[in-house]
Amino acid sequence: MSRPVGAxxxxxGAVAVLVVAAAAFALPLVAxxxxxxxxxxxxxxxxxxxxxxIVDPAQEFTYDGLFRGLSNSxxxxxxxxxIVLLVLVPTVLLVEMxxxxxxRVVEFVxxxxxTVPTVxxxxxxxxxxxxxxxxxxxxxxxxxxxxxxxxxxxxxxxIQANIAALDVVVLGEAARSLGAGAVPxxxxxxxxxxxxxxxxxxxxxVAVVLGEFTIASFLSRTTFQTALFLLQQSDPYVAAIFSLAxxxxxxxxxxxxxxxxxxxxxxxxx
Amino acid sequence: MTAAxxxxxxxxxxxxxxxxxxRSLGWWGFSPFAVYVLLFxxxxxxxxVASGFFTAKGEFTLSxxxxxxxxxxxxxxxxxxxxSAVVAAISAVLGAIICVALAGMDPEGWVRSAADSACSxxxxxxxxxxxxxxxxxxxxxxxxxxxxxxxxxxxxxSLTPNGPLLYQVGGxxxxxxxxxxxxxxxTFLPALTGLQxxxxxxxxxxxxxxxxxxxxxxxxxxxxxxGGSTILVFASAFSSFATAAALxxxxxxxxxxxxxxxxxxxxxxxxxxxxxxxLGMVVVMAVVMTVxxxxxxxxxxxxx
Numbered sequence: 001m002s003r004p005v006g007a008x009x010x011x012x013g014a015v016a017v018l019v020v021a022a023a024a025f026a027l028p029l030v031a032x033x034x035x036x037x038x039x040x041x042x043x044x045x046x047x048x049x050x051x052x053x054i055v056d057p058a059q060e061f062t063y064d065g066l067f068r069g070l071s072n073s074x075x076x077x078x079x080x081x082x083i084v085l086l087v088l089v090p091t092v093l094l095v096e097m098x099x100x101x102x103x104r105v106v107e108f109v110x111x112x113x114x115t116v117p118t119v120x121x122x123x124x125x126x127x128x129x130x131x132x133x134x135x136x137x138x139x140x141x142x143x144x145x146x147x148x149x150x151x152x153x154x155x156x157x158x159i160q161a162n163i164a165a166l167d168v169v170v171l172g173e174a175a176r177s178l179g180a181g182a183v184p185x186x187x188x189x190x191x192x193x194x195x196x197x198x199x200x201x202x203x204x205x206v207a208v209v210l211g212e213f214t215i216a217s218f219l220s221r222t223t224f225q226t227a228l229f230l231l232q233q234s235d236p237y238v239a240a241i242f243s244l245a246x247x248x249x250x251x252x253x254x255x256x257x258x259x260x261x262x263x264x265x266x267x268x269x270x
Numbered sequence: 271m272t273a274a275x276x277x278x279x280x281x282x283x284x285x286x287x288x289x290x291x292x293r294s295l296g297w298w299g300f301s302p303f304a305v306y307v308l309l310f311x312x313x314x315x316x317x318x319v320a321s322g323f324f325t326a327k328g329e330f331t332l333s334x335x336x337x338x339x340x341x342x343x344x345x346x347x348x349x350x351x352x353x354s355a356v357v358a359a360i361s362a363v364l365g366a367i368i369c370v371a372l373a374g375m376d377p378e379g380w381v382r383s384a385a386d387s388a389c390s391x392x393x394x395x396x397x398x399x400x401x402x403x404x405x406x407x408x409x410x411x412x413x414x415x416x417x418x419x420x421x422x423x424x425x426x427x428s429l430t431p432n433g434p435l436l437y438q439v440g441g442x443x444x445x446x447x448x449x450x451x452x453x454x455x456x457t458f459l460p461a462l463t464g465l466q467x468x469x470x471x472x473x474x475x476x477x478x479x480x481x482x483x484x485x486x487x488x489x490x491x492x493x494x495x496x497g498g499s500t501i502l503v504f505a506s507a508f509s510s511f512a513t514a515a516a517l518x519x520x521x522x523x524x525x526x527x528x529x530x531x532x533x534x535x536x537x538x539x540x541x542x543x544x545x546x547x548x549l550g551m552v553v554v555m556a557v558v559m560t561v562x563x564x565x566x567x568x569x570x571x572x573x574x
Contacts (some may be wrong), residue, residue, distance in 0.1 A: 009371055017371035018381065021364075021451075025392060028403035028448065031413040036408035083306070091303035098296050109307055115559050116315055118511030120548040122315025123321070126532060149310045176479040211397050213512035218532060229398050229516060240406060243399040251391045260388050 029168035029247070043193045057131035062235060067241065069227025076223065077209045079144035081202050084155045087148075089198060090157055093190060110145040110156035113149055121149065122218040129219055140221045141239045147215055151208050154199040158257075162197025164199045203257050319552055321545030337546045343527070347550060349439050350508060350524040357446040360374055364447070365454025365503075367455045370453070379394055385495065389452035401516030404445045408436055417437035441520045445513050450503045461495030461569060494568035501562045505555060 009017060039045040053059050088110075095102045113121070124144050136142045168190060175185040177203075193197070213225035224246070231241040307430055325331045337343050373379045408414045408426055418424045427434040435441045465488060473483040511525040521527045531544035 007526075009374060011374065014374040016373040017367055018375075018385075021371075025388070025448070027414075028400075028407045029394075031407035032403040034413050085303050085507070087306050091300060094296065098299075102300070106303075109311070112311065115505075115512075115555055116311075117525070117551055117555060119511050120551050121311075121314050121507065121529050121530060122318075122545050123528060123548045126318060127312075128310065128314050145306075145310050146314075150313075171562040172277035207394060211394060211399075213398050213515070217512075217515065218529065219403050222323070225398055225512070227561075229403075232402060232516070236402070236405070239403055241404045246526050247391075247395065249401060250394065251387075254385055254391045254394070258383070258390075 011140055019116075029244075032240050036237055038237065038245065040043065040237075042105060050235075053240060054236075054241065063238065065222060065229070066224075066227045066231050069222045069224045072222055073210055073224035075141045076144045076147060077206050079141050080148050080209050081142060081153055081205050083148040084151065084205055085198070088152065088155055088201075089159065089194075092140060092156070092163065093168075093186065096163055097172055097186075097190075100169075105158070107156070111151045114153045117217075118150060118214045121146075121180075122215055125215065125219060137216055140223060143219065143221055143223065144209075146219070147209055147212050150212065150215070151205045154204040154208055158200035158204065159194065159197040160202075164192050166193055200257045200260050203253045207253050208247060247255075283387075285478065291568070316553075318545060318548040321542045322547075322549045323545075324542060325543070331509060334542055338550070343543075343547070346521060346524055346527045346547075347508035349522055350484055351554070353439055353442055353446070353523060354504045356443055356505040357450050357507040358500050360443070360447050361454045361503050362496065362500040365451045365458060365499070368451065368455050369459045370464045372459060376429050385455070389455045392498040393449055393456055395514040398443050398516040400449060400522050401513045404436060404448070410434055413465070437517055439518070440521070442514055444516065445517075446507050446510065449513075450507055450508075453506060454499050454503050457499040461492055461499075465491065476481060491572055494565045496563050498565035498569055501558055501565065505558050505562070508558070509551070544550065 005195075036050055037046040037048065039047050039049075061198040072183060090107060095106050129142070129146070132142055132145065171193065172185050172190055175189040176182075180189065212223065212225055213229070216226045217229070228239050228242060323332070323335050325334075372382060372385055372543060377382055404412075410427055412426075415426045426428055427436075428436065429435055436444070448506070469487060469491075470483055473487055476488055478486070509525065511529070514523055514526055515529065518526060521530050528544050528547045528551075531547060
């Protein structure tokens with residue numbers, strides 16, 4: 001059977017388009033990789049000196065900001081994942097198990113940050129963070145509250161997709177009719193069935209936090225991205241190395257998420 | 271059993287007296303989420319949009335909106351809209367071509383799954399790291415720049431009159447298209463693969479040549495989805511900040527102008543220009559997303 005759309009280009013035409021597209025998209029990444037081996041001022045030569053510089057104790061000071069930014073970002077990751085697990089997940093479960101009528105409201109709220117540009121939100125975060133700094137100090141991890149909002153759509157969708165593939169109400173009733181109380185029902189029946197959706201949500205959260213620049217830049221906090229931005233001005237080569245590393249890391253995260261699979265109704269429910 | 275009776279059947283066991291009593295208590299379960307969203311989504315958004323209506327002293331005013339006659343602000347908005355439109359147009363065409371090519375591949379094969387992963391990674395790639403990649407490619411010392419100079423004697427950075435191409439609003443088209451094409455592929459491919467082969471077969475049985483199938487059946491079916499995806503690309507380009515911030519120091523497009531206004535108020539006599547700009551962005555986004563919602567509803571009509 002020939003697929004109706006693919007026939008439009010013909011087999012060889014389609015392959016040609018994809019090869020050209022792949023090459024075009026690889027180009028900036030290859031350029032970034034080549035750049036990490038470049039000798040300043042001599043475009044022909046190649047060197048590993050920029051890689052050596054990262055671990056060179058004599059230059060520790062140059063990359064101090066970057067490592068501080070990286071550790072701040074990891075701290076923000078932890079707090080943001082905690083927000084997803086302790087605020088978003090219970091809310092979604094509450095909606096599914098008790099108040100299905102609220103699903104549209106929660107969905108609307110969770111997807112809203114896609115429509116409100118981050119730059120707009122951040123104008124409002126500036127005064128909010130004057131209050132937050134008063135309460136929690138101005139440590140970098142407090143950014144997690146703001147970034148958690150940006151993360152909402154990315155965390156909500158995989159969890160909701162997982163829920164849509166299950167019948168949470170029937171699962172809950174089955175558990176209860178077998179004598180399980182509310183707490184065991186949630187922790188031993190519902191949550192284990194949602195682990196793939198929740199894991200995807202957490203990994204996406206990490207990917208978004210590591211890539212977040214706007215909020216940290218407006219609120220002048222040191223995170224991985226803002227430190228990278230500063231480093232680019234003093235040592236663009238090492239900035240390129242860390243960009244590539246971060247990119248590979250996020251790509252692996254997304255591959256893992258892809259492996260976790262799409263949430264078609266699973267064997268369990270059939 | 272009808273859908274309605276199924277709903278009743280699943281609803282009855284939960285309306286026991288014990289549950290009813292706990293039900294009022296259950297609403298408190300929403301409080302963490304509600305408080306969080308109120309503090310960090312509702313208040314910032316309302317503040318950002320409303321601050322444009324107040325003077326520095328906190329009195330209500332509409333005079334801040336005279337910022338919209340300032341040539342600086344007008345140019346900024348025109349730049350942003352123009353940039354997003356060009357990016358959306360280019361990405362829509364390129365993305366659609368890639369989608370057609372992908373649709374011809376085996377849906378379970380490695381090409382499709384690799385393209386899927388690559389697109390979701392690259393669509394997330396907008397940010398300062400993307401800007402670095404393009405600096406390495408076509409900046410003053412970029413790989414492509416050097417290669418073009420050596421092999422063709424063409425200097426990429428003297429093509430435009432006002433300095434290196436990459437560090438101007440026009441140059442943003444390159445990195446923006448780079449993260450927009452994957453977004454277009456991700457959003458448009460489902461519509462394209464949703465075209466059922468039976469429709470093409472039915473048209474062929476009735477004697478329609480391929481051209482007629484494409485112009486009279488496939489194109490009208492795909493038009494709303496194509497338009498919707500293009501609008502999403504426009505919206506993402508319009509609200510993108512990080513890539514531009516890494517390439518351009520001062521102003522030029524709305525997100526950069528907002529940053530400039532937050533760090534230092536530069537238009538004399540006007541307060542909260544950042545708020546005014548933010549309101550302008552929200553209005554543009556509201557219009558764009560409304561159009562998207564309409565197109566999306568039409569596009570869904572033909573999905574299973």
